[in-house]
Amino acid sequence: MIPIPPAGPPSLHVSLRAVTRVFRTEGRVVRALGPLDLDLRKGEFFAVVGPSGCGKSTLLELIAALAPPTEGTIAFEGQPITGRVPDGVGVVFQENACFPWLTVADNIAFGVRRLGLDGPEVARRLDHALTLMGLRDFADAYPAQLSGGMRQRVCIARTLVTQPRLILLDEPFGALDQQTRLLMGDELLRVWRDTGATILLITHALDEAAMLADRIGVMSARPGRILEIIETGWPPDRDSRIVADPEFGAVTARLWRRLREESVTSLSGTSLSGTSLSAGAR
Amino acid sequence: MVALWRLLLLGVPIVILEILCRSGAIDRITLPPPSTIAVDMLRLLGSGRMNTAIANTLTHVVVAVAGSIVVGIATGALVHRLAPLRRVLEPLFATYYAIPIYAFYPLLIVVFGLGDAPQILIGFMLAVVAVIVSTLTGLDSVPAVLAKTALVHRMGPVATALRITLPYAMPHLFTGMKLAVAYAFIGVIGAEFIMSRTGVGYEIRYAFDNFDNATMYPLILLVLLVAVVVNLGLDKWERRLMARRRGL
Numbered sequence: 271m272i273p274i275p276p277a278g279p280p281s282l283h284v285s286l287r288a289v290t291r292v293f294r295t296e297g298r299v300v301r302a303l304g305p306l307d308l309d310l311r312k313g314e315f316f317a318v319v320g321p322s323g324c325g326k327s328t329l330l331e332l333i334a335a336l337a338p339p340t341e342g343t344i345a346f347e348g349q350p351i352t353g354r355v356p357d358g359v360g361v362v363f364q365e366n367a368c369f370p371w372l373t374v375a376d377n378i379a380f381g382v383r384r385l386g387l388d389g390p391e392v393a394r395r396l397d398h399a400l401t402l403m404g405l406r407d408f409a410d411a412y413p414a415q416l417s418g419g420m421r422q423r424v425c426i427a428r429t430l431v432t433q434p435r436l437i438l439l440d441e442p443f444g445a446l447d448q449q450t451r452l453l454m455g456d457e458l459l460r461v462w463r464d465t466g467a468t469i470l471l472i473t474h475a476l477d478e479a480a481m482l483a484d485r486i487g488v489m490s491a492r493p494g495r496i497l498e499i500i501e502t503g504w505p506p507d508r509d510s511r512i513v514a515d516p517e518f519g520a521v522t523a524r525l526w527r528r529l530r531e532e533s534v535t536s537l538s539g540t541s542l543s544g545t546s547l548s549a550g551a552r
Numbered sequence: 553m554v555a556l557w558r559l560l561l562l563g564v565p566i567v568i569l570e571i572l573c574r575s576g577a578i579d580r581i582t583l584p585p586p587s588t589i590a591v592d593m594l595r596l597l598g599s600g601r602m603n604t605a606i607a608n609t610l611t612h613v614v615v616a617v618a619g620s621i622v623v624g625i626a627t628g629a630l631v632h633r634l635a636p637l638r639r640v641l642e643p644l645f646a647t648y649y650a651i652p653i654y655a656f657y658p659l660l661i662v663v664f665g666l667g668d669a670p671q672i673l674i675g676f677m678l679a680v681v682a683v684i685v686s687t688l689t690g691l692d693s694v695p696a697v698l699a700k701t702a703l704v705h706r707m708g709p710v711a712t713a714l715r716i717t718l719p720y721a722m723p724h725l726f727t728g729m730k731l732a733v734a735y736a737f738i739g740v741i742g743a744e745f746i747m748s749r750t751g752v753g754y755e756i757r758y759a760f761d762n763f764d765n766a767t768m769y770p771l772i773l774l775v776l777l778v779a780v781v782v783n784l785g786l787d788k789w790e791r792r793l794m795a796r797r798r799g800l
Contacts, residue, residue: 369720
């Protein structure tokens with residue numbers, strides 16, 4: 271294991287060293303993840319793709335401190351992550367995490383009100399988030415009155431108001447239709463440029479990863495490890511029109527070449543290391 | 553239109569009852585005509601003779617309801633967090649309403665005397681388990697992603713319960729609260745009926761013992777009206793809250 275310096279180089283935002291996650295269910299031991307090393311640079315847009323059940327979501331939960339690693343260490347801004355979700359980390363989940371009893375504005379302000387900021391500051395951040403996510407006309411609506419895409423915007427906005435330096439997204443557009451996903455991708459890029467936050471996006475959609483990320487980590491079938499990291503080389507001011515670029519096709523094709531074998535392995539029920547696949551990764 | 557049908561459904565039997573009473577098919581000792589009961593009720597309320605009894609009963613019901621809601625939700629939230637305790641208690645909750653709680657009434661009187669406490673306790677005991685059970689059901693319905701959201705916002709168990717899980721469970725809590733109101737009425741008035749020196753239940757019993765139909769039936773009507781009005785009010789409130797959540 272490589273020792274972590276107390277304050278890592280400023281360009282390194284998150285670092286995972288020899289991280290594993292092992293589940294014990296009904297007497298069986300299932301290695302879901304790792305050993306895995308990963309470094310996220312400050313301010314980059316990093317996507318993780320991998321076959322289903324490879325432990326992508328587990329990886330996110332470990333970084334968010336929603337679950338502890340079985341072995342290894344995870345550091346955020348040079349500080350090891352232990353137990354609690356670190357300050358400065360925001361998470362957006364795939365499922366609808368809106369609070370149905372609150373209006374859109376109250377949903378978004380929820381996180382920032384918990385920080386104990388004064389009224390004008392809360393109002394200012396709420397206003398900014400409403401504008402950035404295009405929710406200004408829906409501030410007084412309830413989540414049930416919104417479409418799936420709008421609800422996911424509310425959840426993203428609720429994360430943004432806390433001004434996280436690291437935003438973790440667990441298949442945030444997984445439940446949306448293709449057009450909405452492309453548009454939400456644009457929104458996400460705008461948010462990324464606007465906030466300067468580091469983004470880690472977990473996705474099963476290769477085109478989504480290829481369109482949005484600076485770097486894409488390809489994960490193996492369970493137990494998930496990073497097989498390869500692909501640099502896309504997109505300019506920071508990119509948007510969804512990049513899908514028409516021949517280079518986009520090349521990146522997607524490269525991702526699929528790398529993933530195809532892993533997906534087949536994952537489907538056939540035996541992983542590369544021969545570990546039994548009997549239970550879900552979560 | 554629906555309201556009209558509802559009115560007809562309630563009104564027609566009352567009219568038929570009125571005709572049966574007026575024609576002598578039902579004799580006056582058994583049941584006075586509904587219109588007479590209504591007039592007697594207004595006169596009784598106007599006389600102020602029942603004010604103390606009504607105030608006592610309502611106070612007891614309010615205390616029993618408030619107590620059962622606070623204790624029931626707190627207990628439900630606690631038991632929900634402690635899985636082993638829940639496994640022990642759940643079958644007991646399920647069979648709780650098989651227990652004839654009134655059987656304990658004499659014991660309660662021995663312990664607490666012939667004051668307010670035994671009646672409130674009976675109402676509370678009947679109501680509280682309905683609140684606990686509906687709190688558990690409500691908390692079970694909270695999606696895992698909301699629990700994770702609470703962790704992301706670095707909320708402790710109490711803040712999570714008050715700000716996220718209990719508000720989410722509100723529809724179920726409402727069911728519990730409506731049951732609590734109904735059970736508390738049953739408990740308090742029933743207890744006054746059996747052994748008490750005050751309250752509407754006691755007055756009904758007293759009138760019954762003295763063949764005083766002009767007091768007994770108006771009081772029964774009053775109890776009926778209060779219970780229906782309170783539940784309708786809760787129902788309206790619930791509908792208003794739920795309409796937003798369902799996006800109506």
